[in-house]
Amino acid sequence: xxxxxxxxxxxxxxxxxxxxxxxxxxxxxxxxxxxxxxxxxxxxxxxxxxxxxxxxxxxxxxxxxxxxxxxxxxxxxxxxxxxxxxxxxxxxxxxxxxxxxxxxxxxxxxxxxxxxxxxxxxxxxxxxxxxxxxxxxxxxxxxxxxxxxxxxxxxxxxxxxxxxxxxxxxxxxxxxxxxxxxxxxxxxxxxxxxxxxxxxxxxxxxxxxxxxxxxxxxxxxxxxxxxxxxxxxxxxxxxxxxxxxxxxxxxxxxxxxxxxxxxxxxxxxxxxxxxxxxxxxxxxxxxxxxxxxxxxxxxxxxxxxxxxxxxxxxxxxxxxxxxxxxxxxxxxxxxxxxxxxxxxxxxxxxxx
Amino acid sequence: xxxxxxxxxxxxxxxxxxxxxxxxxxxxxxxxxxxxxxxxxxxxxxxxxxxxxxxxxxxxxxxxxxxxxxxxxxxxxxxxxxxxxxxxxxxxxxxxxxxxxxxxxxxxxxxxxxxxxxxxxxxxxxxxxxxxxxxxxxxxxxxxxxxxxxxxxxxxxxxxxxxxxxxxxxxxxxxxxxxxxxxxxxxxxxxxxxxxxxxxxxxxxxxxxxxxxxxxxxxxxxxxxxxxxxxxxxxxxxxxxxxxxxxxxxxxxxxxxxxxxxxxxxxxxxxxxxxxxxxxxxxxxxxxxxxxxxxxxxxxxxxxxxxxxxxxxxxxxxxxxxxxxxxxxxxxxxxxxxxxxxxxxxxxxxxx
DNA sequence: ATTTTTTCCGTTACCGAACACGGAAATATA
DNA sequence: TATATTTCCGTGTTCGGTAACGGAAAAAAT
Numbered sequence: 117x118x119x120x121x122x123x124x125x126x127x128x129x130x131x132x133x134x135x136x137x138x139x140x141x142x143x144x145x146x147x148x149x150x151x152x153x154x155x156x157x158x159x160x161x162x163x164x165x166x167x168x169x170x171x172x173x174x175x176x177x178x179x180x181x182x183x184x185x186x187x188x189x190x191x192x193x194x195x196x197x198x199x200x201x202x203x204x205x206x207x208x209x210x211x212x213x214x215x216x217x218x219x220x221x222x223x224x225x226x227x228x229x230x231x232x233x234x235x236x237x238x239x240x241x242x243x244x245x246x247x248x249x250x251x252x253x254x255x256x257x258x259x260x261x262x263x264x265x266x267x268x269x270x271x272x273x274x275x276x277x278x279x280x281x282x283x284x285x286x287x288x289x290x291x292x293x294x295x296x297x298x299x300x301x302x303x304x305x306x307x308x309x310x311x312x313x314x315x316x317x318x319x320x321x322x323x324x325x326x327x328x329x330x331x332x333x334x335x336x337x338x339x340x341x342x343x344x345x346x347x348x349x350x351x352x353x354x355x356x357x358x359x360x361x362x363x364x365x366x367x368x369x370x371x372x373x374x375x376x377x378x379x380x381x382x383x384x385x386x387x388x389x390x391x392x393x394x395x396x397x398x399x400x401x402x403x404x405x406x407x408x409x410x411x412x413x414x415x416x417x418x419x420x421x422x423x424x425x426x427x428x429x430x431x432x433x434x435x436x437x438x439x440x441x442x443x444x445x446x447x448x449x450x451x452x453x454x455x456x457x458x459x460x461x462x463x464x465x466x467x468x
Numbered sequence: 469x470x471x472x473x474x475x476x477x478x479x480x481x482x483x484x485x486x487x488x489x490x491x492x493x494x495x496x497x498x499x500x501x502x503x504x505x506x507x508x509x510x511x512x513x514x515x516x517x518x519x520x521x522x523x524x525x526x527x528x529x530x531x532x533x534x535x536x537x538x539x540x541x542x543x544x545x546x547x548x549x550x551x552x553x554x555x556x557x558x559x560x561x562x563x564x565x566x567x568x569x570x571x572x573x574x575x576x577x578x579x580x581x582x583x584x585x586x587x588x589x590x591x592x593x594x595x596x597x598x599x600x601x602x603x604x605x606x607x608x609x610x611x612x613x614x615x616x617x618x619x620x621x622x623x624x625x626x627x628x629x630x631x632x633x634x635x636x637x638x639x640x641x642x643x644x645x646x647x648x649x650x651x652x653x654x655x656x657x658x659x660x661x662x663x664x665x666x667x668x669x670x671x672x673x674x675x676x677x678x679x680x681x682x683x684x685x686x687x688x689x690x691x692x693x694x695x696x697x698x699x700x701x702x703x704x705x706x707x708x709x710x711x712x713x714x715x716x717x718x719x720x721x722x723x724x725x726x727x728x729x730x731x732x733x734x735x736x737x738x739x740x741x742x743x744x745x746x747x748x749x750x751x752x753x754x755x756x757x758x759x760x761x762x763x764x765x766x767x768x769x770x771x772x773x774x775x776x777x778x779x780x781x782x783x784x785x786x787x788x789x790x791x792x793x794x795x796x797x798x799x800x801x802x803x804x805x806x807x808x809x810x811x812x813x814x815x816x817x818x819x820x
Numbered sequence: 821a822t823t824t825t826t827t828c829c830g831t832t833a834c835c836g837a838a839c840a841c842g843g844a845a846a847t848a849t850a
Numbered sequence: 851t852a853t854a855t856t857t858c859c860g861t862g863t864t865c866g867g868t869a870a871c872g873g874a875a876a877a878a879a880t
Contacts, residue, residue, distance in 0.1 A: 141858090171835090492868065523866080529869090823880070834868085834869090
């Protein structure tokens, strides 16, 4: 197993009775080779089991690959921060192979900003793209252009089903809602659940968590058909208004022990309220491990979080493209649904 | 950011007024360089920010690194199989850099077999070692020898505290027991818990799960001081005897809804019994995602599993050594406690 | 002062692949 | 038949290190 001397391009050349220049030409099919030698060389490559030496190749080639990641912009402590950390990890890997990785960000509430980001990316034709899509139609259009240019693109976080993407790394949304219901109810029969949602004033912005909510409601309907489900909408920008809304909620429900759920990373909005009022008789479940959520989990104002390793996902996306560029390998699976982590106060310290 | 031409060994040589041969000599401190030039070269390296090109180095050097992994032997579907899969992943990475990875297995119930494995490994001095330790004293002795030889070693799964290891990748055992209690009880007051343990006839074999059990019992004592905890010992090799023991257990406890826990990967022993008797009124929690456990989880005879990604852990261990060998980098953290995954029927499909 | 030994360093031939260059052979054109 | 074009392919240089080799200069021994 160790006497197996690696077969080189020279061995192939010799065995095929040509020079390594010719072998190289067929390897990168850049023409100027007769069909006869081409076939011969291919056959020799096959039978010697030749595969090029990555390092020699990297050393000799002056190629300049670039991977671009298109993600929503964010403030400190917000969900997408973890994705950016994943870009760091991915970059570390890619840079070993002389591949640069850059991030282009857009405002997830502004279609035009997304369009601008896409245009910009198309402009300087990258070698590969990682994209966290928010706008379905625009993304499809963008994807089509990438496809035409032969640029592989990987979806993270969510994906556009019909499309011919290189790979996908993300959470199964419907299942995550289903799981969430199980975690919230602790498998006991409960009478009433409060869903807290974000008010969306923007026109036509599709709610990214709708599928998740569906999964949740399906679980409840299947297991506790008599359970009441309330929806309360809160304003992400106005704390006073939020508190008022929640005051209202707490006044309306006489049961002191309440079950509260949010389907996005903003569960800290609710927990902050509970903390302010020192209410400890609720079971609160949300998504994603933000610092704020984690702190409130430790303090006991959130009972559980369901999370995905979006940093690892992003890193995996970049790794996949890198490997494709330097070794022409394709990921084992096109759709990579990542595990849904259940985080509570007893295992949260080892999560990040 | 992209005009930064990489500084090469030639740049350093020129700037220091020597030849690259000399620079190479100080780089690998293989002597034959005057102190004066050495200092000068070091200074130039510092100030130009030179770092060697990994690929050129790998290409030119005919070094033959070998990483050896020492793990318990196993049958199909057993716990350590996942670790071996991790070796595969790790190998894939290491082989890119011309590093071979091999596994040496020992019988985890036989001290001599472990000693033999260690001796064998020391024999052909590897460049790095990954070890899943079972015998404390023997491992320490082995570690000391590796240390003397300057061979870095990484612990996986569990570690020997006092020792000067290169890194550790594994689960926090005490915490996993604590978490397990939370998962088992679903935070409701219960009266009686059945712990199922493996009969250990072998003399002096330390139980690897004792710390975990302590964590579990502490949780129970803190939260439900009145809860009764029974211990039942079963024979791993004798199914009939197991069934008899469990028959006994079920006869002795009048409550039809039982809470059962095991602290190792063999929870399928219990679930098999429940399945055979078609008992569905228990809450059963165990550890580790084996195929058998997973199947029984899906069928509803196990309610939850607590797991660690021991494949990822092993791969990380190999990666760490590889990076050290080829780039002299040291892992960010010496102790890497991995997340405790909570697996139930709703998220198990996305685990592996 | 001469010879021997050390110390120190430059030269050179790789490693395996990429690619530019130029030229022989084959084919087309005159 | 002579010349111009293609087609096809070998050669040589380069990428950034590694390490053996051998030689000049300095130090030690005679």
